[in-house]
Amino acid sequence: MESHLTLRVDGEARSLTVDTRTTLLDALRDRLSVTSPKKGCDHGQCGACTVLLDGRRVLSCLILAVAHDGAQVTTAAGLAPEDGELHPLQRAFLDHDGFQCGYCTPGQICSAAGMLDEASAGHPSLVTPVADGDGRSDGHVRRGPAALGDDEIRERMSGNLCRCGAYVNIVAAIREVSAQ
């Protein structure tokens, strides 16, 4: 079964007809030639395909394109404010040498961008101390953005694997942007 849909990809409206079986990742890469998100495991275990879908980080390999007609998709290539400029996370990954082969990098950067927004919105992680953000009985939760420590960054980024093992520098890059 085929379906017609429109996606707004990195700020540009793109219309296409897809077989219902097409994942968002395959629609981006194979149909729209948007090759920034990478196909690593294709089973939701590595994070290389991470994009921002309507502003939230998700795994595009486990999402059916047909279910997201009209959605806004941001890839690592579309994060920069203008052509020729770099997003602070892109700059920091360069400055800190946050990669070796670079295959996981677009997913790392998209995931970090989504993660920093989540932290700013007061979303806890498994290692967030209760006292720092626990809800009170009146429903009030203290909101971020507190600078994230290394434990927080590692836990919140655990869905992005780097088989070159550039984790130390990835954490440093994200820590720098988190503190800005």
Place this chain on the structure above:
Amino acid sequence: MIPFDYAPASDTDSAVATVTARPGAAFLGGGTNLVDHMKLGIASPDLLVDVTRLPLDAVEELPDGGLRIGATVRNSDLAANPLLRSRYPLLSHALLAGASGQLRNAATTAGNLLQRTRCSYFQDVTTPCNKREPGSGCAAIGGWNRYHAVLGASEHCIAVHPSDMAVAMSAADAVVTVLGEEGERRVPLGEFYRLPGDTPQYDTNLAHGELITSVELPPLPAGARSGYRKVRDRASFAFALVSAAAVLVTDGGHVREARIAFGGLAHKPWRATHAEEALRGAVLGEEAFRLAADAELRYGQPLPGNAFKIPMARNALAALLRELAFVEERR
């Protein structure tokens, strides 16, 4: 992947009617488990009815102080919900212990309950599996069964349920609201899941076409402390080897009431009623915690590959109870 039709649901009644009428149809939530199963050849629906745009995405306060969680509330939003975090720390903790940030942003409450085992043989269509293909056998029995069940298993299946959230919900006495063609019914979580027996292909007691619309949490007892402890092969983004959820009410130096559930040990979240009974009225302390764990785990039937789970579960429960009983403010 076989071709399938896609239809966004317009309302719950028609979604239920559509799926009920078509044996090959399935509901689509976040898709994090189902889409993977379709790629692996484990699931091959011919119609997906997308329920994510139905108005089932609210977390509402109930008059008695409990919460009603909509079926399509995303795991990340639920874990961050201020009311959930203040009233059900065990559940927020369990949600955050599961999956990754990206997966929690997509996965729904109902989908989390309905996710299927990560048994490596179930997920590999080239091997025998009674859950995937009834009657074909079980490759895990006598195979690699480090992650498999030590309680409630059968000669047909030794798979475990993978959810962290469901374990916390079990200890919290959650009730699942289900809509079918005959109307709505309320299923306590303790009656929601099945043991494998000789029909391991069925994980739950839901009929084809029944739709989870919400999960209700009754208020925890006054003065209760609650928590979740998960043990796994790496620090994050891994399924549990063993986990424990507990609600503890103390009175002086004694246990007034305890509600306990184990994860990673069985085909369903394992409500540890023997441990709860052993704790009632006991003097708070290491001895009582370990005796309570043993009261449950003595029914365990470990395999060569997973015998470590018995002491691991005992230690996990004792550590959790110690934390709830004696540590001023737990993370």
